[in-house]
Amino acid sequence: MKSYQQLFAELKRRHVFKVAAIYGATSFVVLQLADILLPALGLPEWTITFMVAILVLAFPVALIIAWAFEMTPDGVKRTDAPEPGEIEAIVSAPLSQRWPAGLLAVLGVAALLGSGWWIGRRTAPASGIDATGATAADVNLAMTAAAEEDSRPAIAVLPFADMSAGGDQEYFCDGMSEEILNTLAKIRELRVAGRTSAFAYKGQNEDLRRIGSELGVDHLLEGSVRKEGDRLRITAQLVDAGDGSHLWSETYDRTMDDVFAIQTEIAQAIAAELRVPLGLDAGDLVNPTADLEAYDLYLAGRARMRERYGSLKEAVRLFEAAIARDSTWAPAWAGLAEALELTGWYQTVWDDPPDDVQAMNVISDGFWARSEQAARRALELDPDNASAHVALGSVLRNRHEWGAAEAAYRKALAGDPDNPEAFQQYADMLLQMGRIREGLAAAERAVLADPAPIRIYWHSQALEDDDRIREAKKVIGAGLVQFPAYGDLRDGTVRLYAMYGGDVSEVPVSRALADSLATFVREFREGAFGESRDSGLDRPLAWMAAGMPDSALARFSAFATDNDASPALMWIPAFDGLRQKPEYLETLRLLNLEGAVPQRTPR
Numbered sequence: 001m002k003s004y005q006q007l008f009a010e011l012k013r014r015h016v017f018k019v020a021a022i023y024g025a026t027s028f029v030v031l032q033l034a035d036i037l038l039p040a041l042g043l044p045e046w047t048i049t050f051m052v053a054i055l056v057l058a059f060p061v062a063l064i065i066a067w068a069f070e071m072t073p074d075g076v077k078r079t080d081a082p083e084p085g086e087i088e089a090i091v092s093a094p095l096s097q098r099w100p101a102g103l104l105a106v107l108g109v110a111a112l113l114g115s116g117w118w119i120g121r122r123t124a125p126a127s128g129i130d131a132t133g134a135t136a137a138d139v140n141l142a143m144t145a146a147a148e149e150d151s152r153p154a155i156a157v158l159p160f161a162d163m164s165a166g167g168d169q170e171y172f173c174d175g176m177s178e179e180i181l182n183t184l185a186k187i188r189e190l191r192v193a194g195r196t197s198a199f200a201y202k203g204q205n206e207d208l209r210r211i212g213s214e215l216g217v218d219h220l221l222e223g224s225v226r227k228e229g230d231r232l233r234i235t236a237q238l239v240d241a242g243d244g245s246h247l248w249s250e251t252y253d254r255t256m257d258d259v260f261a262i263q264t265e266i267a268q269a270i271a272a273e274l275r276v277p278l279g280l281d282a283g284d285l286v287n288p289t290a291d292l293e294a295y296d297l298y299l300a301g302r303a304r305m306r307e308r309y310g311s312l313k314e315a316v317r318l319f320e321a322a323i324a325r326d327s328t329w330a331p332a333w334a335g336l337a338e339a340l341e342l343t344g345w346y347q348t349v350w351d352d353p354p355d356d357v358q359a360m361n362v363i364s365d366g367f368w369a370r371s372e373q374a375a376r377r378a379l380e381l382d383p384d385n386a387s388a389h390v391a392l393g394s395v396l397r398n399r400h401e402w403g404a405a406e407a408a409y410r411k412a413l414a415g416d417p418d419n420p421e422a423f424q425q426y427a428d429m430l431l432q433m434g435r436i437r438e439g440l441a442a443a444e445r446a447v448l449a450d451p452a453p454i455r456i457y458w459h460s461q462a463l464e465d466d467d468r469i470r471e472a473k474k475v476i477g478a479g480l481v482q483f484p485a486y487g488d489l490r491d492g493t494v495r496l497y498a499m500y501g502g503d504v505s506e507v508p509v510s511r512a513l514a515d516s517l518a519t520f521v522r523e524f525r526e527g528a529f530g531e532s533r534d535s536g537l538d539r540p541l542a543w544m545a546a547g548m549p550d551s552a553l554a555r556f557s558a559f560a561t562d563n564d565a566s567p568a569l570m571w572i573p574a575f576d577g578l579r580q581k582p583e584y585l586e587t588l589r590l591l592n593l594e595g596a597v598p599q600r601t602p603r
Helices: 003-013 016-040 046-068 086-092 095-123 137-144 170-185 195-199 208-215 256-273 292-307 311-325 330-343 357-381 386-398 402-415 420-432 436-449 453-465 469-482 487-500 511-526 536-545 549-554 567-571 573-578 582-590
Strands: 069-072 075-078 154-157 219-228 231-240 246-255
Touching: 016 046, 154 170, 154 195, 154 208, 170 195, 170 219, 170 256, 170 292, 208 219, 219 256, 231 256, 246 256, 256 292, 292 311, 292 330, 311 330, 330 357, 330 386, 357 386, 386 402, 386 420, 402 420, 420 436, 420 453, 420 567, 436 453, 453 469, 453 487, 453 567, 469 487, 487 511, 487 536, 487 573, 511 536, 536 549, 536 573, 549 573, 549 582, 573 582
Parallel strands: 154 219
Antiparallel strands: 069 075, 219 231, 231 246
16 A cells, blocks of 8 residues: 555544644635724734734644544544554545545645735735735725726816906915815715816816816816805806716805805715715715814915925915914814925925035924824824825835835825825835836826826836836926926936936927926036035936946935935836945835835836
8 A cells, every 4th residue: 555645544534634624714714804804903914914924833733733633522632543444444435535635625725825825915015015004995996997997977177267356366266176176086986187187277268178188087167256255156067078068057155154065065966967976975075164264274375385385384384374273173284284294395495404414304304293293183183184194104205114104195095096196195105115016006097187297207207117218208208398397307307318318309398498408418427417416316316327336326325314315216227237236235224125126017
């Protein structure tokens, strides 16, 4: 009799196969339930990883116990030796009686190891960083769904016209438009175009059918606001972008006390006209404040924050004034958190910004600490406030606390799956971590929702990291044609042509801008950017473009030690030959990214 047949027979007699099958199946069920329930209980994601480890390590112990002991009516006792002929009887039994036990054991082992592998793969980021936080199916759907696959009705909210007698309520009209847009964005059965893309048509008397086609939407909401003292007249019209016909219109003559009710009523009317469910209670569509002066300050703050640069200081002041009037209103705290996080980057708005890098880091860290405090206060008041989650995620990302940052971004997107700011900032974080193909998907979603210049820049950055230089040049060139004065697009264009070659004159911009770009590209390539070698983003890049990789490596720590240097640039193809150098690996360690590698789209 073959020895392996005797071994299998002994394993069957001692019920080892049975234990393996039951243990594996039970572990599979336990891990699936844990994967669902643990995030809902707020437990850290390492909890389920710990459970997987315990179940896998305990598996051989269970098999050893099954081999050595057996259950009897008198309790557990050591397994007796086989009766004479017992092993032979098992071996000589038909295959239909012998094989099922073994097959079930194999399936049990596969279920245990397969579920453990899947959970380990999902909970561990591609770069090897421990990313904690809740996942959401709709976040993943939004990350991967192409525009043509999104069958939801698409709508854009055009800026409402200021019809006030003094013509001084533009910020209020813009704010109302954005608030209605944000209200509609909460209806998950609608796809809402981003504010920047829709507001590009502000003050233009364009054909609505053309606007709808250019924005890629089926419907447009337009209107006007007349604000006189405490009285409001708001007119809203829903237009079919296909033929320009009006589907619905309404005029609201109310007092300021009804401003939030009007926003809700407009959203309800549009949902009814387009035959889509609200998906939540009408009372959850807006987050009102009882102090209308606080609301007015908040809208003014949002308007100033959108202007960036020197307007950020005024935005912070306005949000703080709104909070002083209503300290329990979450949107004002969230707005303050966003403004403070941005202020940490815009050194031109600081009072007497120092030249020393460390001193500048102290200032930006201070703004980010205040931003975190404001974001957490907003979340105490409203745990679902997407803007607060985005601001908090950005602060944590700036500190290289990758897992906590990712959790914040995912919570923002779980509550607001079309939020372009959340997608852009999440893309920034993913690119910094080397998770390039994921970052590219997020950047594409951000541009789809709102083709603002900063989002176009990050889309190009993601393509560059993904080693798709031709596409990166095409995207940033098109953006520069549309936004020729935007600094990030100019700088990104210079970098792409300086690092990877090509004729920058192919970008169809004005002659003056083309000449300026060509000059900067030439200086970059020739190493004439003396200042840029000692400041911020271009420090290692300028040396690399000048053909001096050792000098570039000597300055790689800038990506980890300077708050104005984005680690997303560490993953550009130009640095592929340096990734095993000690200086590069040390920078990864400083960034909490040990073991990370660029994860590009497979080709």
